[in-house]
Amino acid sequence: MRFATLTRQPDDPLLRIIGQHAADPRARKIDLGVGVFRDEEGRTPVMTAVKAAETRLLSEQSSKSYLGPEGDTGFVRALAKLVVGDAVASDRVVGLQTPGGTGALRLAAELLARAGVARIWIGSPSWANHAPLFRQAGVEPAMIPCFDLGTQTFDLDGFLTGLNAADSGDAVLLHGCCHNPIGIDPNAAGWSVIASHIAERGLLPVVDLAYQGLGDGFDEDAAGARTILSTVPEALLAYSCDKNFGLYRERTGALFAITPDRDSGATVFSNLLGLARANWSMPPDHGAAIVRIILEDEALTAQWRDELETMRRRLEGLRAALAAGGRIGAIDLSAVAHGKGMFATLPLSPAQVEWLRDRHAIYMAGSGRINIAGFNLAAIATFHDALRDMVANAVV
Numbered sequence: 425m426r427f428a429t430l431t432r433q434p435d436d437p438l439l440r441i442i443g444q445h446a447a448d449p450r451a452r453k454i455d456l457g458v459g460v461f462r463d464e465e466g467r468t469p470v471m472t473a474v475k476a477a478e479t480r481l482l483s484e485q486s487s488k489s490y491l492g493p494e495g496d497t498g499f500v501r502a503l504a505k506l507v508v509g510d511a512v513a514s515d516r517v518v519g520l521q522t523p524g525g526t527g528a529l530r531l532a533a534e535l536l537a538r539a540g541v542a543r544i545w546i547g548s549p550s551w552a553n554h555a556p557l558f559r560q561a562g563v564e565p566a567m568i569p570c571f572d573l574g575t576q577t578f579d580l581d582g583f584l585t586g587l588n589a590a591d592s593g594d595a596v597l598l599h600g601c602c603h604n605p606i607g608i609d610p611n612a613a614g615w616s617v618i619a620s621h622i623a624e625r626g627l628l629p630v631v632d633l634a635y636q637g638l639g640d641g642f643d644e645d646a647a648g649a650r651t652i653l654s655t656v657p658e659a660l661l662a663y664s665c666d667k668n669f670g671l672y673r674e675r676t677g678a679l680f681a682i683t684p685d686r687d688s689g690a691t692v693f694s695n696l697l698g699l700a701r702a703n704w705s706m707p708p709d710h711g712a713a714i715v716r717i718i719l720e721d722e723a724l725t726a727q728w729r730d731e732l733e734t735m736r737r738r739l740e741g742l743r744a745a746l747a748a749g750g751r752i753g754a755i756d757l758s759a760v761a762h763g764k765g766m767f768a769t770l771p772l773s774p775a776q777v778e779w780l781r782d783r784h785a786i787y788m789a790g791s792g793r794i795n796i797a798g799f800n801l802a803a804i805a806t807f808h809d810a811l812r813d814m815v816a817n818a819v820v
Contacts, residue, residue, distance in 0.1 A: 464738075471669065471670045480717055492706065495522070518693040527707070544596065545596040547598075571608065577759075618652070632662050661682070676715060
């Protein structure tokens with residue numbers, strides 16, 4: 425009876441919010457918890473370019489045989505060119521397909537552990553799955569508080585000071601763009617300073633790039649990652665296509681390693697293949713095949729980029745509308761306009777989050793993280809009114 429030695433684990437807070445929202449009968453309920461893009465009608469549509477690629481795949485695909493632990497190599501090559509660009513010589517880059525960005529991060533964590541990396545430094549707050557993911561792989565997370573929720577700003581000096589405690593050979597996690605859960609990124613000068621600091625201290629950067637194209641623009645959103653990759657001898661980059669291709673349930677991602685030279689790249693790649701084989705053996709094909717078809721076709725690429733830009737502008741508009749609420753009690757919504765992408769974290773207490781849920785059917789994470797794409801314009805007005813009601817009732 426070995427299972428009797430196990431202890432029950434707590435429910436995932438976000439999954440619990442999903443269940444509570446689904447069970448709520450109120451017609452005007454608002455879901456700001458689930459991190460998926462939604463249109464003005466609350467739908468998460470399949471992109472037109474994706475549908476076209478799927479149609480082509482259906483008619484042309486001749487086999488469902490395994491591709492190997494490296495996955496769709498055409499997908500990996502096309503994505504590397506799009507993401508890394510000319511920042512790093514191609515013979516220093518190796519990569520393979522993974523089940524989503526989370527699979528890429530897990531593979532990165534296991535590679536770090538195998539390479540003897542004991543710690544990874546993470547700016548706090550970060551995506552809730554970052555710390556446990558690395559800890560499970562044997563790499564201990566060290567958190568650096570570096571965000572001010574009230575002013576919605578990133579404390580660059582605080583982050584660099586925190587990194588001063590790192591030992592040479594430690595890893596450091598960086599959000600490539602559209603920080604989750606804050607939505608605040610370093611500016612270009614900040615990225616340069618961070619890159620130089622990491623190189624000087626001999627740290628190994630792990631860039632999590634999950635929202636490219638949803639912040640300032642597609643190439644603009646890769647600028648920080650490219651600055652890092654072009655400055656250091658070694659790095660890892662975990663990539664997700666779930667958001668910018670709308671392929672959430674297809675779990676489509678990749679892990680890239682930047683290595684000092686071709687020979688070390690071959691060694692790293694062999695280790696990645698072995699780790700992938702032991703984890704999932706072969707990655708799922710469908711999502712990667714869709715992305716490959718899109719990226720290998722100029723017309724489909726242009727169509728996808730246009731659709732992605734429409735999504736980006738929607739997020740910009742929603743963020744501006746939310747920020748137009750100004751200061752409501754201690755919450756300065758105007759500061760949200762500084763952010764980028766799908767997420768922001770408001771300075772709300774767990775009691776206030778619970779009150780907004782119970783009183784106004786507004787669902788968000790207990791940390792105050794909200795998914796900007798969960799709003800439509802009418803819901804933003806409702807949210808402003810709910811915050812005013814919260815302040816009037818002195819909920820703290």
